[in-house]
Amino acid sequence: MASPFRLSARAQSLKPSATVAVTSRALELRRQGADIISMSVGEPDFDTPPHVRAAAIAAIEAGHTRYTPVGGIPELRSAVSAKFRRENGLAYAPDAVTVTSGGKQALFNALFALLGSGDEVLIPAPYWVSYPEMVALTGAVPVAVPTTPESGFQLDPERLAAAVTPRTRMVILNSPGNPTGAVFPPETLRAVAELAQRCGLVVVTDEIYEHLVYDAEQVSIGTYAPEHTLTINGASKAYAMTGWRIGYAGGPKHVIAAMNALQSQSTSNASSVSQYAALAALEGHEDTARFIAIARAAYRERRDRIVAGLNALGLPTPTPQGAFYVMADTRAVHPDELQAARIILDEAQVAAVPGTDFAAPGQVRLSYATSMENIEEVLRRLDRVVGR
Ligand code: AKG
Incomplete structure (x- = not known):
């Protein structure tokens, strides 16, 4: 008998979030032992500031x-x-x-x-x-x-x-x-x-x-x-x-x-x-502003490095003015961005989100909210994929 759990038209028409999907896939591959560097999700690599963490612990202790x-x-x-x-x-x-x-x-x-x-x-x-x-x-x-x-x-x-x-x-x-x-x-x-x-x-x-x-x-x-x-x-x-x-x-x-x-x-x-x-x-907010200033300075350095590195590899990438993402033109890897992201994941073990669901054909999004060491390693790995 057919399952009574027939999905609604709404659920059937809904696409799961591509950013979350790529990130989950990267985590799964990592759990299986693959040496994946994730440039997929938009997530700061900094820890939550100490005054914020302390307030949460105090809230629990106070019964909130x-x-x-x-x-x-x-x-x-x-x-x-x-x-x-x-x-x-x-x-x-x-x-x-x-x-x-x-x-x-x-x-x-x-x-x-x-x-x-x-x-x-x-x-x-x-x-x-x-x-x-x-x-x-x-x-x-x-x-x-x-x-x-x-x-x-x-x-x-x-x-x-x-x-x-x-x-x-x-x-x-x-x-x-x-x-x-x-x-x-x-x-x-x-x-x-x-x-x-x-x-x-x-x-x-x-x-x-x-x-x-x-x-x-x-x-x-x-x-x-x-x-x-x-x-x-x-x-x-x-x-x-x-x-x-x-x-x-x-x-x-x-x-x-x-x-x-x-x-x-x-x-x-x-x-x-x-x-x-x-x-x-x-x-x-004064402590928080100090934290933000440190994070912002780090992101700026990483942005400059990754933009220069991707352009030098022949992956044209405009310099973004904000956030922590770059959009790389990956047509030198593969004309189709889904294939390009797949090749980058399989052959370079770098997780990045294909531009498809962002309405950005021919491009792949990389989040540079990660360490400079990871960025250097990603550029070395991409060099091997682009230069094949
Ligand atoms: C992104 O990676 O684009 C984010 O904003 C974080 C994850 C999400 O899509 O909710």
Whole structure:
């Protein structure tokens, strides 16, 4: 008899996350004894700062191990509100803020609170793999707005405007961007803000890489069009807290309330212990800023080394201005990026994510959130693959 567990149409149409899939495969191969260097997942290789770890241990000892309010403990919502004001110039009151299990869940809740069947959502491409999948899950339609390596993957606001139709409801921005590392300058953000105001669009801006900028200025688009913007951020990338799963969003109060209603029916609240850890990261922002400065300097050095190394190998790679990814043109390895990533994994034992699900054909994404020794070794291994 056929299994009664027939998957829903929604589950059948959903692609698993390519970034998570490659990372899981690398971990599995490593468990089997293969000498894999993972350049796949976007995860800081630094440990969570000591003042944050200490706060989590203290929270456990103090018994903060129970359900919390759905949108987060009041102290953390106040600290997030203060952070938005201090670091981004954004005025989100504590009740215009919600805390989620990672930035990913903030995005998920926001899209489910705002989108309906047939709505169109503009997403500059290459994009992070999860944006179009989450949009499609809501029944809305993701619409890619291409950018090119030649322009450093900069968004052309006129191209964005040309993609607007009567069904367009939202633009998703991610600057600094994953996978491109592009940082959109103030004039681009101002043009997108004006477009949102003119056409009545929502801007969902994912600013999770805000602190990882090297040669550019990071500006929050919410300062230009506050009434059109929902801002998403989190603890993962800046504070090396990926496993703690703390994200947050600031936006109009009725949207935050709808996101909380969704959360109350799904995860209830982000981990109580992690919330106290994130609180320490935000309240101890001077210590945290010192940690970020050290990490940023290390990432910059690694970026410069890997970009120079890949270009010297004949794998054209633009210099990203932010985040910790490079997009290498791997057509010298194989014209198809899926094959190129497979060859790089099998023959060089380097795990990297093919550009396919980022809408980046011919390219492979490497995360340089790893040691300089690993980067040197990756370049030596790739030399053997490219020079075959
Ligand atoms: C990435 O590797 O692109 C990330 O953002 C982390 C993993 C994920 O996709 O959630």
